[in-house]
Amino acid sequence: MIKIAGLSKSFGDLKAVNGLSLEIEEEENLILLGPSGCGKTTTLKMINRLIQPDGGKILIHGKDVLHQSAVNLRRNIGYVLQNNGLFPHYSVAQNIAIVPHLLKWDKKRIASRIDELLEKLHLPLAYRNRYPHELSGGQQQRVGLARALAAHPPILLMDEPFGALDNVTRAKIQEEFMALDELKRKTIIMVTHDIQEAFILGDQICLMDKGTIVQIGQPRDLLFKPSNSLVVNFLQEHRLQLELQTIQLKDLWNWLPVVDQTNGDNTLSSETNIWQTLEHLQGHNIEALQITDHRKKESRLVGFEQLMSAIYQYKKNIAA
Known part of the structure; x- marks a missing residue:
């Protein structure tokens, strides 16, 4: 334009x-x-x-x-x-x-x-x-x-x-x-x-x-x-905060555990960024969240440890 x-x-x-x-x-x-x-x-x-x-x-x-x-x-x-x-x-x-x-x-x-x-x-x-x-x-x-x-x-x-x-x-x-x-x-x-x-x-x-x-x-x-x-x-x-606000859960999809059964409680969209996800985990005092990708009709499970591991894999992959 x-x-x-x-x-x-x-x-x-x-x-x-x-x-x-x-x-x-x-x-x-x-x-x-x-x-x-x-x-x-x-x-x-x-x-x-x-x-x-x-x-x-x-x-x-x-x-x-x-x-x-x-x-x-x-x-x-x-x-x-x-x-x-x-x-x-x-x-x-x-x-x-x-x-x-x-x-x-x-x-x-x-x-x-x-x-x-x-x-x-x-x-x-x-x-x-x-x-x-x-x-x-x-x-x-x-x-x-x-x-x-x-x-x-x-x-x-x-x-x-x-x-x-x-x-x-x-x-x-x-x-x-x-x-x-x-x-x-x-x-x-x-x-x-x-x-x-x-x-x-x-x-x-x-x-x-x-x-x-x-x-x-x-x-x-x-x-x-x-x-x-x-x-x-x-x-x-500002690098750490920028990374957490820029990376979305859908970017980590392949490195997150698959959920067999969907559960409506404590569910986030795959377009949620990592910063918001960490806030949700801390604010609700829960160990794991279910993540849903409505387009793919798939779900994943994420807790703090899985999240950190997936971020490491994502950054390693994107730098390759």
Whole structure:
């Protein structure tokens, strides 16, 4: 859906983005990850022409964005900022309605869309007439997301959207973000420097450094098939937790004991990750769980020892 080729941008002597090329598939969530100053946000802002590139091409559905009206381009791309970017003198409803008004939607359609988004993002309809300063940080961020989604844009750009939130609120909104059906039909490019967030939310992760791509791939590619020592070192501090959150029970299927009889009690889906499985074992104070793969119509049994053994075999196999 989006193709970037040879993209470059300098600010004086600083080469912020240096010949960057990548492709984003339709309905994919691509995370631009890396340390501060690596060119993530500059890349994001060049896609909707908030920053003009020095060189290269950005194609959306085969059309070069540099040959389009910047205003029309931005009306078809949702944009979510870290500090939400809400207009303080506009009510919640007025903030959400900005792009639909510009597109000349009728009042009934706009009102219906506002109510629909408030409900989807777990905000009371009574908040329509509140102003940003009357909302919590998490509520403001939900309104910012609602505004970006209001006109049904096929593309969503998100620049550190949860970075200003406390950890508890951030985790809650991340959970809502993953569960929101409307977002599953969007092509999303998100900037973050938070490694955990990247691995939780990303279909693909593009790790950047000094304006170039270090490695791009699925989260497990960066973990288990790093392209160089820079990738290894960047993830090292969080490696154990990332592995436990990335590996799913279905990945360990061939190394888990077969269950002869199914039992509805203490059963987990095969798509559960290892982190969640360990939490379930500990939280329910049980020695073993039954795992069900509904697609294969098969079951496995897993306890702590079987889990550790299967993880060892999986990592040994994937490294081979």
